[in-house]
Amino acid sequence: MMRLYNEFRYIMDIDDIAVFVAAQAGGSLASAARQLGITAMAASRKLASLEHELGVRLMHRTTRTVSLTPEGEDFLPLARTMLDAAEEARGILTPTGSSVQGRLRVTAPAAFGRLGIMPLMPSLMREHPELHIELLMSDEVIDLNSAGIDVAIRIAPLRDSELVARPLAVNPRVLCAAPSYLAARAAPQLLSELTEHECLALSNMQYWPFVDGKQERSVRVDGRFVCSSVEGVRTACVQGLGIALLTVWDIQRELSDGTLVSIGLSDVQPQELSIWALLPTRKYVPQRVRVFLDALERSLTDMQVGA
Known part of the structure; x- marks a missing residue:
């Protein structure tokens, strides 16, 4: 692995490749410079050096943005693999428990980011002072490869x-x-009774899924309020505007303090979800990603045990 890493550095500079990948992810050389802790001029020179080494133009540049050329689009997956391989090589020779470094880009739903990920930040960044973390909290589904995301929750x-x-x-x-x-209104007892209630739904989730034993059932819900954000649905529910179907992580505090009350139906149960980490299709998982996911998984396990 170290031989490959040294060959990469001989053929082309890994730092130059890092500028290219960061510029594509951030949309500009200025963004790449901020991520990598260098000047914008240095970032521009490194990209030019990489293009000179390869003999092709990888990016179209304007004063504020960059975009990939066809050659840049072809090279991007390989560039990411080379960066991951270089980090894997460093990780093999790094003693277990040592600090990791680099920029970790994570995307997660807003509510889970606030409740599940943010509590990890103080200890994670204290234990790894050279680790930089960019957390994108959004309920929108982001394309990992085009956005340069390391892991999506x-x-x-x-x-x-x-x-x-x-x-x-x-x-x-x-x-x-x-x-x-x-x-003001009696709680529903059966799945069919949900149609008689104000149901607070996400804009893209007009059907709520349930299970009856092993059989899946769903019901189309309707209400006067819909929202594109889980945060908005939860707030509306707390305000007494209707019934919501929410994940436990979204409303742990509200259930504990009585702000919200759970409703059990006698004929079905809500379909259970899982919390997943999604990684781009890469041969190597960067050490910074492994460290983050291990910490998150331990935290989730502790929270479930303590619940």
Whole structure:
């Protein structure tokens, strides 16, 4: 592995490749410079050096943005693999438990990022002072490869894809409502009774999935309020606007303090979800990703045991 790493550095500079990958992920050389801790001029020179070494133009440049040429699009997957291989080579020779370095880009749903990931940041960054973390908290599904994401945390049924999926923890869903809503309207007892209630749905989730034994069942829900964000649905539920189907991680605090009350149906149960880590299809998983996922998995396990 070290021989390969040294060959990479002889053929082309790994630092130059890092500028290319960072510029594509951030959309500009200025963004790449900030990520790598160098000047914009130095970033420009490194990209030019890489292009000179390869004999092709990899990026179209303007004063503010960059975009890939066809040759750049072809080279990008290999460039990422080379960076990962270089980091893997360093990791093999790094003593176990030593500090990791580099920039970790993570995307996660907003609610889970706030409750599940942010509590890890103080200890993780204290233990690894050369680790830089960029957390994108969004309910939108982001393309990992085009955005240069190292790992995505998803809480949803997985679609078929070329991404590598690693299960982290189970995450049950519950029907819930505010006490004020249930004081005005009796809680539903059967799945069919949900159609008589104000159901607070995500914009892209008009059907709620349930299971009856091993059989899956779903019901189309309707209500006067829909939202593109889980945070918005949870807030509306707390305000007493209706019933919501939310994951346990979203509403742990509200269930504990009584702000929200869980609702059990006698004929079905909400379909259970899992928390997944999705990785780009790469041969090597960078050490910074392994360290982050191990810490997150331990934290989720501790939270479930303490629940």
